[in-house]
Amino acid sequence: MMRAMALTTPLVLTAAAVLLPGVASAQTAPSSVEPMVPASGTVLDVTAEGRTTRVPDLATIRAGVVTQSATAAAALSDNAARMSKVLAALRGAGVAPRDIATSNVNLSPQYRYAENQPPVVTGYQATNSVSIRFRDIAKSGRILDALVAQGANQIDGPNLSIDDPDAALDEARGDAVKRAQARAALYARAAGLSVVRIVSITEAGQDAGGPERPPVVFSARAMAAPAPQTDIVPGEKQVGVTLSVRFLLR
Numbered sequence: 001m002m003r004a005m006a007l008t009t010p011l012v013l014t015a016a017a018v019l020l021p022g023v024a025s026a027q028t029a030p031s032s033v034e035p036m037v038p039a040s041g042t043v044l045d046v047t048a049e050g051r052t053t054r055v056p057d058l059a060t061i062r063a064g065v066v067t068q069s070a071t072a073a074a075a076l077s078d079n080a081a082r083m084s085k086v087l088a089a090l091r092g093a094g095v096a097p098r099d100i101a102t103s104n105v106n107l108s109p110q111y112r113y114a115e116n117q118p119p120v121v122t123g124y125q126a127t128n129s130v131s132i133r134f135r136d137i138a139k140s141g142r143i144l145d146a147l148v149a150q151g152a153n154q155i156d157g158p159n160l161s162i163d164d165p166d167a168a169l170d171e172a173r174g175d176a177v178k179r180a181q182a183r184a185a186l187y188a189r190a191a192g193l194s195v196v197r198i199v200s201i202t203e204a205g206q207d208a209g210g211p212e213r214p215p216v217v218f219s220a221r222a223m224a225a226p227a228p229q230t231d232i233v234p235g236e237k238q239v240g241v242t243l244s245v246r247f248l249l250r
Contacts, residue, residue, distance in 0.1 A: 042193060042249040046183050047204065049242045050176025054168045054209060056234045059137045061157035062103055063147050064129025068110065072124040076107055079126035082151035089150040090132065093143045099133035129154060134232075135163070141230035158232055165208035165239060172241040177201070180245040188249050199246040209237030 065082045069075035090100055106127040111119040134140035137160070144155060162168060181195075188195050 040250075041196065042191070043199065044184055044187055044247045044249055046180045046187075046245050046247065047242065048176045048180035048183060048245065049240055050172040050174065050179060051238055051240045052168050052171045052175060053236050053238050054162050054165070056160035056162055056209065056237050057135070057137065058161050058163040059134040059140050059158040059232055059234070060131060060161070061134065061140065061144065061155065061159075062129050062131050063144065063152045063156075064104070064127060064154035065151055066125065066127050066154050068123055068125045070123050072107055072109075072126075075124040075126040079128050083128045083130075085150040086147050086152045087130070089146050090130075090143070093139070093146060095132060095134070095143070099135065101131050102128070103131040104129045127154070129156075134158075137232055137234050140232045144230050144232075160232075160234055160237065162209045162237060162239070168239040169206060169208060169241055172206075172239050173203075173243070176241050176243040177245070180243060180247075184245070184247040184249075188247075191249065193249040196248040196250050199248050201246075202244040204242040204244050206242070207238070207240045209239045 063086065065079050065086060067075050067079040067082065069078055087100070091097075104127060106125075108125055109121045110123045110125055112122045113119055134143065140158065144152075148155070181198075184195050
């Protein structure tokens, strides 16, 4: 006599948390294998975002020199001379060599345009810029002022970030798990069930407090100062982690 076998398919409920725009853009699609579904009980999938904040401790700024001359050689030579002074000022300010990197070198002709006539080369423009990481944000504005005094005439930035975000990310992960558990308990109560256990946890995305440009503030710190000084204001960065957590309810 053959014994009949019955298969039960668990009910799957899905609840998605509302994500902040800054974190949603940082998400990446998980590449994990779909976890096994328990043979009995109700499965609840919850997406939760954990958050924490940190004050940025790293500022990345591009500083460069733009020169123009009648010939390409003269434009490039003048640019190199001024850039040497800028690099010397960076080293004199205590910026480590590992935090200075050339980001762009460009030489291009300049044209004069007239109606019904071909363009005429009037000279050449040379550009040389470096990317600088400032590990002491409070001093970065003063150093930028020194670079301009030495010939820098192109400033771009700052991009503020967290040098070592691992501890903040772990804190956000813990917060995300707590939020997911609280939401699972809410759904379980509403459905007349209880949470048995977590079946799986998948990290769906993270935002480590990436670059964001704050305003550069000019302030006169002393009445005797010959010119206002540049201040870089770090503000605060939000660090977030998004988790997809699967619960078993009964």
